[in-house]
Amino acid sequence: MKHIAYRRKKIVIFTNDASTLTVVLYDINAKNRALLEQRFQERLAELWSSLNIPEEDLNQYLKVAGPWQIGPTVNRNQLGRLNEVSYFTEMYLSDGVEDELFLSSKMTRTLRDSGSSKKASFAGDIPSIMRPNNFKWNEIKLEENSVDIEKLKRICNDLKQQERFRKEDFFFEDLDRTDEVVQQMVKLNDELLDIFIEGIKDEYSEKTIKSYKNALLIYLNQFLAFRLISVFNYGASSVDQMYIHGSSMTQTKQVQRSMSKLYSFLSGNGVMNVEFAKSMKRDxxxxxxxxxxLDY
Structure with missing residues (x-):
């Protein structure tokens, strides 16, 4: 299970790893979260029926699953598929799609239609996979964090230090010195992205990783660095400036999504204040x- 926030609405996503059967619930809040289990089962029943799976198999599935409980997603492959689904869910939400059954059906098919699905264990027929005699529950094992935290801290501290040169007189007068600082920020941004990509490479598809990296390279190195702005500066939240300066809306939104992932990564690894990261993503x-x- 994973939740994402979109325009102040919380969306909860459930995915069965073996079959890619996915349930998307829209606008979960304090008033209706007590109905989360009920809504999940209702959407699952609708999805189940749309796939022509016998109702008795659903009843058996729910019986085998046991009491309702929510725990952490700790397997990297499962987390990667959830992240993949979350990415595409946000794209549909941005187009105004809020229907839970439509989103659930679409996300169920999305991973199965992806380029890697032919090699995956869930490439088989969903009704066959979801037969009761195929249900298998495995004990989860936590995986260790492979991120080099000390190196990440050093890079972040150096970025903050470089950014301080914006207040120096030479920023406006000594172009050679300014260029040196810019190039140093570009170098640090590259190192930051290397750690970021390495840290999330097992959570997303190769295509998504490439999309994140390209968007961040453009924004961090071709836009922010020349203004001596780092990810720790509130000015980095003005991603709309990309569009105003000629980027397409699609590219601008991709930058926003990629930066949000980067902020989650930095705050999740303890090198950025959580509230600051939330504020930046909101802004x-x-x-x-x-x-x-905008009035065109």
Whole structure:
């Protein structure tokens, strides 16, 4: 299970790893979260029926699953598929799609239609996979964090240090010195991205990883660095400036999504204040939404 936030709405996503059977619940909040289990089972029943799976198999599935409980997703492959589904769910939400059954059906097919699905264990027929005699429950094992935290801290501290040169007189007068600082920030950004990509490489598809990296390289090195702005500066949240300066809306939104993932990564590894990261992600969403009100 994973939850994402979109325009102040919380969306909860459940995925069965063996079959890619996916349930998407929209707008979970304090008032209705007590109905989470009920809504999950209702959407699952609808999805089950749409796939022509016998109702008795669903009843057996729920019986075998036992009491409702939510635990952490700790397997990297499972987490990767959840992240993949989350990415595409956000794309549909941005197009105004909120219907839970449509999203659930679409996300169930998305991974099965991906380029790697032919090699995956879930490439078989869903009704066959979900037969009661195939149900198997495995004990989960936590995986260790492979991120080099000390190196990450050093890079982040160096970025903060370089950014301080914006306040120096030479930033406006000595172009050679300014260029040196810019190139140093580019170098540090490259190192930061290397650690970020290495840290999430097992959580997303190769295509998604490439998309994140390309968007971040453009924004961090070709846009922010030349303004001596790092990811620790509030100015980095103004992703709408990409669009105003000529980028497409699609590219601008991709930058916003990629930066959000980067902020989650940095705060999750303890090198960035969690509240600051939340604030930056919120401000980036707001900056994208503000573009809807531009008068062309």
């Amino acid at each position: 980036m969403r707001n900056s994208i939404e503000s573009l809807d009100y």
